[in-house]
Amino acid sequence: MAGGEGTRLRPMTANQPKPLLPVVNRPIMEHVLRLLRRHGVDETVVTLQFLAAHVRAYFGDGDELGMHLSYATETTPLGTAGSVKNAQDALRHDPFLVISGDALTDIDLTALMAYHRKRGALVTVALKSVPNPLEFGIVITSDDGRIARFLEKPTWGQVFSDTVNTGIYVMEPEVLDHVPAGEPVDWSGEVFPKLVAAGAPVFGHVVAGYWEDVGTIDSFLRAQADVLDGKVDVEIGGFEVSPGVWVGRDADVHPEAVLTGPLVVGDYTKIEAGAELREFTVIGSNVVVKPGAFLHRAVVQDNAQIGPQTNLRGCVIGKSTDVLRAARIEEGAVIGDECVIEEEAFVSHDVKVYPFKTIEAGAVVNTSVIWESRGQRSLFGPRGVSGLVNVEITPELVVRLGSAYATTLRKGSTVTTARDGSRAARALKRAVTSALTASAIDVRDLEVAPMPLVRFDVRSSDAAGGVVIRATEGDAERVDIIFLDSEGSDLSSAVQRKLDRVVSRQEFRRAFPDEIGELRFPARTAGSYARDLLDRVDTSGLSEADLKIVIDADGGAASLVLPTLLGHLGVDALTVNGRLDETFPAGPPGARQRALDRLGELVASSRAAFGVRFDHTGERITIVDERGDLIDDERALLVFLDLVASENRGAEVALPVTTTRVADQVTRFHGLTVRRTSLSAADLTRAAGEANVVFAADGRGGFVVPEFAPAIDGVAAFVKLAALVARTRLPLSAIDARIPAISVLRRSVATPWAAKGTVMRRVVESVDPDGGCTIDTTDGVRVVQPDGSWVLVLPDPAEAVTHLWAEGCATTDAGQLLQRWGAVVAAFPTTPPT
Numbered sequence: 001m002a003g004g005e006g007t008r009l010r011p012m013t014a015n016q017p018k019p020l021l022p023v024v025n026r027p028i029m030e031h032v033l034r035l036l037r038r039h040g041v042d043e044t045v046v047t048l049q050f051l052a053a054h055v056r057a058y059f060g061d062g063d064e065l066g067m068h069l070s071y072a073t074e075t076t077p078l079g080t081a082g083s084v085k086n087a088q089d090a091l092r093h094d095p096f097l098v099i100s101g102d103a104l105t106d107i108d109l110t111a112l113m114a115y116h117r118k119r120g121a122l123v124t125v126a127l128k129s130v131p132n133p134l135e136f137g138i139v140i141t142s143d144d145g146r147i148a149r150f151l152e153k154p155t156w157g158q159v160f161s162d163t164v165n166t167g168i169y170v171m172e173p174e175v176l177d178h179v180p181a182g183e184p185v186d187w188s189g190e191v192f193p194k195l196v197a198a199g200a201p202v203f204g205h206v207v208a209g210y211w212e213d214v215g216t217i218d219s220f221l222r223a224q225a226d227v228l229d230g231k232v233d234v235e236i237g238g239f240e241v242s243p244g245v246w247v248g249r250d251a252d253v254h255p256e257a258v259l260t261g262p263l264v265v266g267d268y269t270k271i272e273a274g275a276e277l278r279e280f281t282v283i284g285s286n287v288v289v290k291p292g293a294f295l296h297r298a299v300v301q302d303n304a305q306i307g308p309q310t311n312l313r314g315c316v317i318g319k320s321t322d323v324l325r326a327a328r329i330e331e332g333a334v335i336g337d338e339c340v341i342e343e344e345a346f347v348s349h350d351v352k353v354y355p356f357k358t359i360e361a362g363a364v365v366n367t368s369v370i371w372e373s374r375g376q377r378s379l380f381g382p383r384g385v386s387g388l389v390n391v392e393i394t395p396e397l398v399v400r401l402g403s404a405y406a407t408t409l410r411k412g413s414t415v416t417t418a419r420d421g422s423r424a425a426r427a428l429k430r431a432v433t434s435a436l437t438a439s440a441i442d443v444r445d446l447e448v449a450p451m452p453l454v455r456f457d458v459r460s461s462d463a464a465g466g467v468v469i470r471a472t473e474g475d476a477e478r479v480d481i482i483f484l485d486s487e488g489s490d491l492s493s494a495v496q497r498k499l500d501r502v503v504s505r506q507e508f509r510r511a512f513p514d515e516i517g518e519l520r521f522p523a524r525t526a527g528s529y530a531r532d533l534l535d536r537v538d539t540s541g542l543s544e545a546d547l548k549i550v551i552d553a554d555g556g557a558a559s560l561v562l563p564t565l566l567g568h569l570g571v572d573a574l575t576v577n578g579r580l581d582e583t584f585p586a587g588p589p590g591a592r593q594r595a596l597d598r599l600g601e602l603v604a605s606s607r608a609a610f611g612v613r614f615d616h617t618g619e620r621i622t623i624v625d626e627r628g629d630l631i632d633d634e635r636a637l638l639v640f641l642d643l644v645a646s647e648n649r650g651a652e653v654a655l656p657v658t659t660t661r662v663a664d665q666v667t668r669f670h671g672l673t674v675r676r677t678s679l680s681a682a683d684l685t686r687a688a689g690e691a692n693v694v695f696a697a698d699g700r701g702g703f704v705v706p707e708f709a710p711a712i713d714g715v716a717a718f719v720k721l722a723a724l725v726a727r728t729r730l731p732l733s734a735i736d737a738r739i740p741a742i743s744v745l746r747r748s749v750a751t752p753w754a755a756k757g758t759v760m761r762r763v764v765e766s767v768d769p770d771g772g773c774t775i776d777t778t779d780g781v782r783v784v785q786p787d788g789s790w791v792l793v794l795p796d797p798a799e800a801v802t803h804l805w806a807e808g809c810a811t812t813d814a815g816q817l818l819q820r821w822g823a824v825v826a827a828f829p830t831t832p833p834t
Helices: 028-038 052-059 079-085 109-119 173-178 187-197 217-228 395-407 423-437 451-460 493-505 525-536 562-569 591-606 633-645 662-670 681-688 714-728 732-737 753-765 811-825
Strands: 043-048 068-073 096-098 103-105 123-129 138-141 147-151 163-171 202-206 211-213 239-242 245-247 263-265 281-283 294-296 311-313 385-388 414-419 442-448 465-471 478-484 548-552 572-576 610-614 621-624 652-656 673-677 693-697 703-705 709-712 744-750 774-776 781-784 790-795 801-807
Touching: 028 052, 028 103, 043 052, 052 068, 079 187, 096 109, 103 163, 103 217, 109 123, 109 163, 109 202, 123 138, 123 187, 138 163, 138 202, 147 187, 147 202, 163 173, 163 211, 173 187, 187 202, 211 217, 281 294, 395 423, 395 465, 395 478, 395 493, 414 423, 414 451, 423 442, 423 465, 423 478, 442 451, 451 465, 451 478, 451 525, 451 709, 451 714, 525 562, 525 714, 548 591, 562 572, 562 714, 572 591, 591 610, 591 621, 610 714, 621 633, 621 714, 633 652, 633 662, 633 693, 633 714, 633 732, 652 662, 652 681, 662 673, 673 681, 681 693, 681 703, 681 709, 703 714, 744 811, 753 781, 753 790, 753 811, 790 811, 801 811
Parallel strands: 043 068, 123 202, 245 263, 263 281, 294 311, 414 442, 414 465, 548 572, 548 610, 652 673, 652 693
Antiparallel strands: 096 163, 103 211, 123 163, 138 147, 239 245, 385 478, 465 478, 610 621, 693 703, 703 709, 744 801, 774 781, 781 790, 790 801
């Protein structure tokens, strides 16, 4: 009997039938079929109605279980007896057993069938004593075992026995003569009472063993625990690697993970170091559990991702659901299939989240989520489309993104594609290329190329745009997908919204066979880039200065351009990590700092003028002075700014609103002015394209050399820096020493999307109009106090977070500003009590 909807088990049964719900990683119905086989029953008819195709697809003809399965499907629900009547053609000749496909049991079916034959019964009902009979049909028998009375779903005032009907019956074929065809009919409510009243031999047999009607969330969780506790005799897949700990085939459990049985880990699952799995936890197949995750009595179904520092207690996580960093899910909560629980979200006890929903970062969910997601709608963030590889960013999503981007362009347009050296980017770029060409777009594939080279190729060719896939700097598990316009700049917000709409509506354009685009691999792009860069950037004095420079290419794409460029610069360059490393960014913790320490040692020992380390896409640089000391990104901006300003009196520089006020002091000293921009890379690029702007930077190692291109370019920045150092003839440490100290601090506060507008209004209302403060709304709300100290409050465009920056006259002042304004932002209740 496998036709029930299991409404009380929703959302687990919202998109799969109840018999397929897994108990210790096997569907309940599979446990039942294995029980039948153990008792010599190998021919089974399965009655189906709700989502019948799912059951047929999973079990097929039963060959994998050593059984023969056939199916009887109802077009409309026919009840427990009507569904068996519907299968009458297969049940005409021999006694047969009726058993539920969604109740977990290990009762002795052989003994039940023997009792039936011994009594010469027409029907034998398997009975079970239970402590709470309210949800079941009560049965009372006489001394000889004959059933005297049935009562369905009694109240406590009607309870006259604790023996209930398990829904397991042995029957003779002629019983079906008492069931009308094609009508909804129930065994215990209609057929059996009539047979008893007519004096037919209907017997009840109280069975020993385990029986659990898995009809509620509580009983579903209880069934998992009972199997692990040995209370029911069913097979548990995998190997018992220690008492009570079962681990599936090819599962990877790190030695530093903590597993306290009884529990089960499915096939091909990965449990990483520092994860803790406690008693009665069930982990499905192809699941990843990240460091610091804590699970107790949790059931996690196949293909889920459990992020670091998550806390899951007594809950159910559906298939292909992602629970991200520090999320917390409480007792009795059920998360449906293909959901996303974002960072630091809290799902309260007994909450139901239906399939395909998103719970935003930092949200507190106390009521069930059925119709609408509680998450941000935009795909784009500060780094383009970003996310975890094969979790948030899958090949399927990349194909949709590529198709949507192509749909925004004319048929026959050309798009430049490229990637960094990582394996994830290589795999995903193939999906982009296929999607573009299938949508009537020609592709110029630069293969592995630095980001500045891609921007150059787009703006200097006939390309209508570009797509770059790269690993996220400093995070081995994330990728960024960057879409470019015809000028090689990041897409504007308006175009991003258009692309977002096409993806959400899936309104993709497809090409006719004769319109499918071409795939080309242009040559000599690196040489063209280097020549154009040297033509546009003033490198006078560089060859005469006899500079020695140490360069760390970080095994990235910049290594493909540097050899051509360095041959024309006339500097003595020592290059390390100059070969492409496709294992990036999966380096050990602290690898970046060790690389910078090594760079500093090489600079100091070789008496070089300075050293630079490129990021993996060649966009950003980190600078080390002649003594081998690291110049952090904020100080590097000021040092570079001082060098540029000394040659460009009266010009302008473009800097984000988060840049220290010391930058204003540096520019005033040299007679320049500062133009503040938002944190958007596109906004910084637009400002850098203005006629009088000679320098721009983002304060994170990204520098713009406007005379070459109004975009962040690490290679151009390196050339410009080398030329300025050569002409200035001052060591970088001396320039750094004459610039005042800075004290900019930052923090982030989780803020639900629905509360962001309220938070920003509260920030504006909290500014004292009589205190001499001014408000700058270039990006977010920047409150500047009379003494020059300031705080910036800025909602994150892609996450449920509000960021705060503050700069005071001293570090303590900045800390006080952060504390004060952070309290204003955090006044909205965003996190649960601990």
